[in-house]
Amino acid sequence: MKVVQETTIAILGAGAWGAALANLAAANGHRVRLWSRQGTETLQAVVQDAQIVLSAISMKGVRTVASQVQSCPLSPETIFVTATKGLEPQTTATPTQIWQAAFPNHPVVVLSGPNLSAEIQKSLPAATVVASNIYTAAQKVQLVFSSPRFRVYTNPDPLGVELGGTLKNVMAIAAGVCDGLQLGTNAKAALVTRGLTEMVRIGNFLGAKTETFYGLSGLGDLLATCNSPLSRNYQVGYQMACGKTLTNILANLPGTAEGVNTCQVLMQLAQQQNIYMPITEQVYRLLQSEVTPQQALDELMLRNIKPEYH
Numbered sequence: 001m002k003v004v005q006e007t008t009i010a011i012l013g014a015g016a017w018g019a020a021l022a023n024l025a026a027a028n029g030h031r032v033r034l035w036s037r038q039g040t041e042t043l044q045a046v047v048q049d050a051q052i053v054l055s056a057i058s059m060k061g062v063r064t065v066a067s068q069v070q071s072c073p074l075s076p077e078t079i080f081v082t083a084t085k086g087l088e089p090q091t092t093a094t095p096t097q098i099w100q101a102a103f104p105n106h107p108v109v110v111l112s113g114p115n116l117s118a119e120i121q122k123s124l125p126a127a128t129v130v131a132s133n134i135y136t137a138a139q140k141v142q143l144v145f146s147s148p149r150f151r152v153y154t155n156p157d158p159l160g161v162e163l164g165g166t167l168k169n170v171m172a173i174a175a176g177v178c179d180g181l182q183l184g185t186n187a188k189a190a191l192v193t194r195g196l197t198e199m200v201r202i203g204n205f206l207g208a209k210t211e212t213f214y215g216l217s218g219l220g221d222l223l224a225t226c227n228s229p230l231s232r233n234y235q236v237g238y239q240m241a242c243g244k245t246l247t248n249i250l251a252n253l254p255g256t257a258e259g260v261n262t263c264q265v266l267m268q269l270a271q272q273q274n275i276y277m278p279i280t281e282q283v284y285r286l287l288q289s290e291v292t293p294q295q296a297l298d299e300l301m302l303r304n305i306k307p308e309y310h
């Protein structure tokens, strides 16, 4: 494996994912500084002289933190990496779009893949994707994080990579419902496959490439989160199918389930742009308490019959 120079990395967000990424980088011998809004270190001290600033902040905090970083002195060479999987409600912007607008002269790299942090913290093997319009920046991040237990691929479609990780969260909620209702393996296979079709449809509309959704950050992450109780989004769906309220589930969930907000943003976009997203619509209606899990299933199954590729 190629050797990379020791790099100073500032990781913003010390939640489950920020902590796991910090450990991966530290295990590769890099200087890692972790910032969280609850910590004692200032943002300025953490990002100062950092060659990489990586954000693993929940979607709701991205814009605020990006604007706070704008007032910190940075090296002109600093590469931003975003590992957040969400969409901003007011603007539908992705995290990359927010970071790139805040730092137009710096490269921004997306890091996304089937990466359940609890498994990564146990040193289980995993793979991920880093994508950027600036290939050398993606390559640098690839070298920094690659290890015998974390295989990092580059990809030239940052929007597709980012949307794969973001859109699959809604499908993970649906998959949790499917398992909570004990609908079986056939139902799950149908749901995940049609879910991927829906992800490609909205992803293409937003400008992402189809093939990216068939890679690690799309299909890969869909398989991981739709099949694992470690996924918080899956847990939301599973527990709703078991009769719990969304408020109660979110109050007891360890960490962030971005799919809940992403689903609202997607529904708004689908309605405005007339994009057909039947699974997302039923997840939305379930989260709004407009339908029960069983009614959501019936609505999906009783739609007009049609050819597969439409």
Ligand SMILES: NC(=O)C1=CN([C@@H]2O[C@H](COP(=O)(O)OP(=O)(O)OC[C@H]3O[C@@H](n4cnc5c(N)ncnc54)[C@H](O)[C@@H]3O)[C@@H](O)[C@H]2O)C=CC1
Residues within 6 Å of the ligand: 013, 014, 015, 016, 017, 018, 036, 037, 038, 056, 057, 058, 059, 060, 061, 062, 064, 065, 083, 084, 085, 086, 115, 116, 117, 118, 254, 255, 256, 258
């Ligand atoms: N946990 C996982 O397995 C993975 C998570 N992700 C994504 O990474 C992001 C973070 O996820 P987790 O670390 O799991 O969530 P978490 O809930 O454990 O941590 C979220 C972090 O964001 C910070 N934060 C939230 N709002 C903020 C605000 N307004 N200002 C400043 N900081 C704020 C919190 O203090 C915390 O440090 C999410 O978008 C998630 O989808 C991506 C891949 C894997």
Ligand SMILES: O=C(CO)COP(=O)(O)O
Residues within 6 Å of the ligand: 085, 113, 114, 115, 116, 117, 165, 169, 172, 221, 224, 225, 230, 231, 232, 233, 234, 256, 257, 258
């Ligand atoms: O994105 C993830 C794994 O790739 C984490 O999924 P959850 O946010 O649903 O826990």
